[in-house]
Structure formats: structure tokens, C-alpha cells
Amino acid sequence: MTPIPIQQATRRRKALRAWFDPRGRGLGFIAFALQRITGLGLVLYLLLHMAVLTTLLQGESAWDQFVAFAKSPIMLLFDLLLIAGILIHGLNGLRVSIVGLGFGVKQHKTFFWIMMLLSALLFVYAGWLLFAH
Numbered sequence: 001m002t003p004i005p006i007q008q009a010t011r012r013r014k015a016l017r018a019w020f021d022p023r024g025r026g027l028g029f030i031a032f033a034l035q036r037i038t039g040l041g042l043v044l045y046l047l048l049h050m051a052v053l054t055t056l057l058q059g060e061s062a063w064d065q066f067v068a069f070a071k072s073p074i075m076l077l078f079d080l081l082l083i084a085g086i087l088i089h090g091l092n093g094l095r096v097s098i099v100g101l102g103f104g105v106k107q108h109k110t111f112f113w114i115m116m117l118l119s120a121l122l123f124v125y126a127g128w129l130l131f132a133h
């Protein structure tokens with residue numbers, strides 16, 4: 001493997017560090033970062049989901065065992081995390097698409113907060129459905 005030139009390595013390190021430095025960031029960056037993190041999280045979930053589905057190949061009892069595990073409180077907490085990711089990504093994605101089409105461009109910040117409020121309300125409702133039923 002050819003070594004990476006020092007300048008290039010420094011540039012990469014700086015770019016990586018910038019991701020974790022919240023100073024001087026606007027709402028646009030926060031929205032973008034949320035979309036990227038939740039998007040990658042959803043891809044990871046999809047891969048895990050497909051891996052877990054292979055349990056079906058091991059027969060009915062292996063699947064029943066997995067379902068019992070999936071209903072445990074810790075897994076329900078992971079379900080909540082997934083729901084938060086879906087809501088934030090889906091509703092913010094809808095906002096990005098609508099603003100991208102030229103609607104609500106001037107109000108895009110308010111639009112962001114409305115979508116986040118809607119996400120929070122739906123999240124609480126989903127949590128209630130998961131744990132109170």
C-alpha cells in the first residue's frame with residue numbers, strides 16, 4: 001500500500017475533526033448532520049434486519065426464540081431508537097424535498113422545527129403504543 005502524503009493526511013484529519021466540532025454551526029448543518037446520521041443508521045438497520053431474517057432458515061423454533069428476544073425491554077428500547085431515526089429522517093427528508101422543489105424556502109427553519117415537533121409527538125405516541133400496550 002502506498003503511504004498517504006502528510007498534507008493529505010492532515011487534511012483528512014481536519015475534515016474528520018470538523019464533523020465533531022459544533023462551534024459556529026447553523027441550523028442547516030445540524031439538519032444535514034441529523035439526516036446523514038439517521039440515513040446511515042437506517043442503512044445499518046436494513047442490513048441487520050436482513051441478517052436477522054436468515055434465522056428463518058434455521059426453522060420455526062429458532063425464529064420463535066428470536067421473536068421472544070425481540071420483545072424484551074432492551075430490544076424495545078432499540079425499536080424506539082429506530083422509530084426516532086425513521087421519524088427524523090423521513091420528516092426532515094420530506095422537508096428537504098419540498099424546500100428543494102421551491103416551496104417554503106424562506107420559512108425553511110420554521111419548517112424544520114415543525115417537522116421536529118411532529119417527530120417528537122409521533123415518537124411519544126409510538127413509545128406509548130410500544131410500552132403501554
Ligand code: HEM
Pocket residue numbers: 032035036038039040042043046089090091092093094096097
Ligand atoms: C420516508 C422516507 C425517506 C425520505 C423522505 C428520505 C429523504 C431523504 C432526503 C431528501 C435525503 C437527502 C438529504 C439532503 O440532500 O440534504 C436523504 C438522504 C439519505 N437517506 Fe433518506 N429518505 C427516506 C428513507 C430512507 C431510508 C429507508 C434509508 C435507508 C435505508 C435512507 C437513507 C439515506 C441516506 C444514507 C442518505 C444520505 C445521507 C447523506 O449522504 O448525507 N433514507 N433521504
